[in-house]
Amino acid sequence: MKRIHYIVIFILLVATGFFLAYEFVYNKKHPDFKELEANYKLSAEQLYTEFTSDNEASSLKYNGKMIVVSGTPTRIDIEDTLTIAVFVFNEGMFGDEGVRCTFLTSVGHDIQEGASLKGFDIKGYCSGYNDVDVVLEKCSFEKSN
Amino acid sequence: MKKTTLLILLIPFFQIASAQKYVxxxxxxxxxxxxxxxxIEANNNQVNSAFDISTGDFVFKVLIKSFEFPKALMQEHFNENYMESDKIPTATFTGTVLNFEGIDFLNDGTYDAMVKGKLSIHGVTKEVEHAGSFVIKGDAINAKAVFNVKPADYNIKIGGSVADKIAKEIEVSVDVNLIKLK
Structure with a gap:
């Protein structure tokens, strides 16, 4: 093989490396939260109780994890483009306190169109406890066991 | 005075007291x-805020993991390398609207506001003072402010290959629709 062939192969390999690094590292897509496996399954009330009893330990355990919560939401709030299942367990300076589950836009749209939560739990990404509510985001339905 | 009379006299007081807070x-x-x-732009739509029109007290609580970036890698770096959101999951602001007494919260209108208080980010607390605005419409107050934050002031170290990609001063825009707490 001529020297020029080695140079062309080297350039192609480097270019491929850059492309792969750009596509799969720098330009990596956000996960499909609907398809992510849950790390924990528990009732919404139990999750709230754990955070209010020991915020630090619960933050380390649950923050950044996918959680499935069971229970019947107190109500569904719609705020602009957000659809939120609200579990109320307490009253405080911000009014209701509990667990707030903000649905993925597509799931929220289904709920606004009349989809029922009956027979389903809610799966979402736990972003933490703000001294008022435990916040789950990117939520979707998960069939109750 | 009979207990029932006292209770009747106190009811309006409690109604006013509860009507002072917007969240x-x-x-x-x-x-x-x-x-x-x-x-780079990131957005957080899960911000808790409460404003008491009788005292001017204004509070914000922000979960760091609720910031969303267009790129997953940016979000990872933000949480893991810069904000260390596993260790310090929230940012807060506790302060006062300095000119709240000059604002007529009971009638619709637009007002300039000066807010002063303590901003805690990444476990570091600084005294800050910023201008903002209130738009009052019925039972709702829209509060807006735009200000700059220097990551270095809050012990957020940005180095290495990304140092040139992140501004030394970050523009922060706040936009909250506060509803009267019933």
């Missing part, structure tokens, strides 16, 4: 970093 749990905070290399 939201879905306020919006955006931050924007502009450099010749790259512009």
């Amino acid at each position: 939201t749990k879905n306020g919006h905070i955006k931050f924007y970093s502009e450099t010749p290399m790259e512009n």
Whole structure:
């Protein structure tokens, strides 16, 4: 093989490396939260109780994890483009306190169109406890066991 | 005075007291970093805020993991390398609207506001004072402010290959629709 062939192969390999690094590292897509496996399954009330009893330990355990919560939401709030299942367990300076589950836009749209939560739990990404509510985001339905 | 009479006299007081507070749990905070290399924007729609029109007290609580970036890698770096959101999951602001007494919260209108208080980010607390605005419409108050934050002031170290891609001053935009707490 001529020297020029080695140079062309080297350039192609480097270019491929850059492309792969750009596509799969720098330009990596956000996960499909609907398809992510849950790390924990528990009732919404139990999750709230754990955070209010020991915020630090619960933050380390649950923050950044996918959680499935069971229970019947107190109500569904719609705020602009957000659809939120609200579990109320307490009253405080911000009014209701509990667990707030903000649905993925597509799931929220289904709920606004009349989809029922009956027979389903809610799966979402736990972003933490703000001294008022435990916040789950990117939520979707998960069939109750 | 009979107990029932006293109770009747006190009812309006409690109604006024509870009508003084305006809250939201879905306020919006955006931050924007502009450099010749790259512009970065992140949004958080889960901001808790409470404002008491009788005292001017204004509180914000922000979950760091609720900031959303267009790129997953940016979000990872933000949480893991810079904000260390596993260790320090929230940012807060506790302060006062300095000119709240000059604002007529009972009638619709637009007002300039000066807010002063303590901003805690990444476990570091600084005294800050910023201008903002209130738009009052019925039982709702829309509060807006835009100000700059220097990551270095809050012990956020940005180095290595990304140092040129993140501005030395980050523009923070706050936009909250506060609803009267019933």
